[in-house]
Structures are given as structure tokens and as C-alpha cells.
Amino acid sequence: MAHPVDVHVGKRIRHRRWLVGMTQQQLAEKVGIKFQQIQKYETGANRVSASRLWDISEALDVPVSFFFEGLEDADVARDRDEAVPADLMGDKEALDLVRSYYSIPENQRRRLFDLARVLSDVS
Template identity: 70%
Template sequence: MKHPVDAHVGQRIRHRRWLMGMTQQQLGDAIGIKFQQVQKYETGMNRVSASRLWDIARVLDVDVSFFFEGLGAEAAEHEAAGSEMPRDLMADKEAMELIRSYYAIPEAQRRRLFDLARVLSDVA
């Protein structure tokens, strides 16, 4: 049975890998394991050791603490009634694709798009 912490860490690995446009095979090759092991980490079926998590963080260009962000606070953040945000924003494919597309836009245009989105959400 998977532990909720292992599932959370695996989910954070998967989302960061996806945001970087990296395949499981590429991540596995970069840290010296097979893609099937990456799959097991991402589903939470296998625990990620501290040294392996360190290697994954280096390849995915994040601090190790990134994988634990939001742990325990997830339920409290989404209890507000009427919230239209998904319970797990990082698990929402549409949101992830939007984020990936957003960061593909050159910085100056991205800033203007961000300002426009903020104005639109304020008047909604």
C-alpha cells in the first residue's frame, strides 16, 4: 500500500518532469535508472531514497524541498466553498498545459499576458 507522502513526492516529480518537457526515459537515463523505476516513483508505488531524490532534484533543476511543498496543506487550501479551482491544480492536465505554454512565450509578452489575465479575473 502506498504512503501518502510517497504519492505526493511522486506526483511532484511527474509534474516537474512534464513541465520541463522531459520523458520518463530521459529522467531515468539522467539519474542512471530505467524508466520503469521512474514510473514506480511517480505513482508512489516505490519510495524514493534521499540520495535518489537529490539526483532527481538536480536533473529537474529544483530544490529537494520542492517535492514536499503543499504536503499537509492541500486539504485546507481547497475547503473554501464555491472554489472553482481543482483540488489538485498540478494534476489538472489543462492547467499544466497552460503553464507550459505560458512559459514558452517570450518574457515581455508573457508579462503583458499576465497583466491581462489579472485584469480579466478582477472583473469576473
């Protein structure tokens, strides 16, 4: 069974890779490994070594600490009864939505955000 920290780090790798629009193959090529290894890292099946995590952080243009963000809150989020899934950023549709949202010009994005808040208050 995978260690919860390895699973969390893997999810953060996948999250960042999707946000920048990179495939597993592209990340693997930048890091110098096979894409199957990226798959294993993202599921937590394989533990990422410190040096490999450093390479991945450079390829994804984030500090190494990015992969550990939210780790201390993971147990808290799991215990909360929320309408939003705990692994929201593990959902490809949600990541595509976030990517699209940030491609909208800022003034229009703010108006869209306000509309979404109003609609969510209605339901």
C-alpha cells in the same frame, strides 16, 4: 495504499519533469533506472529513497526540498471548495499551458495575464 507523503513527492516529481519538458524515459536514464520505476514514484506506488530523491533533484535541477513544498498545505487545499482542482499541476494540459505562458516575452505575458484576469472576472 500509498502514503500521502509518497503521493505528494511523486506528484512533485511529475510536475517538475513536465515543466522542464522531460519524459519519464529521459529522467530514468539520467538517474540510472528503468522508466517503470519513475512511473511508480510519480503515482506514489513506490517510495523514493533519500539517495534516489537526491539523484532526481539533480536531474531535474531543483533542491530536494522542492519535492516537499506544499505538503503542509495539502490538507487545507483538499478541504477548500474551489473552482481550481487541488492537483492542478498534475494536469498535463495545465502544465502545457504554464510552459507556453512562460515562453511568451515578458511584456506580452503581462498583457495576457491582465486579459485573463479581466475575462475571469466577467464569468
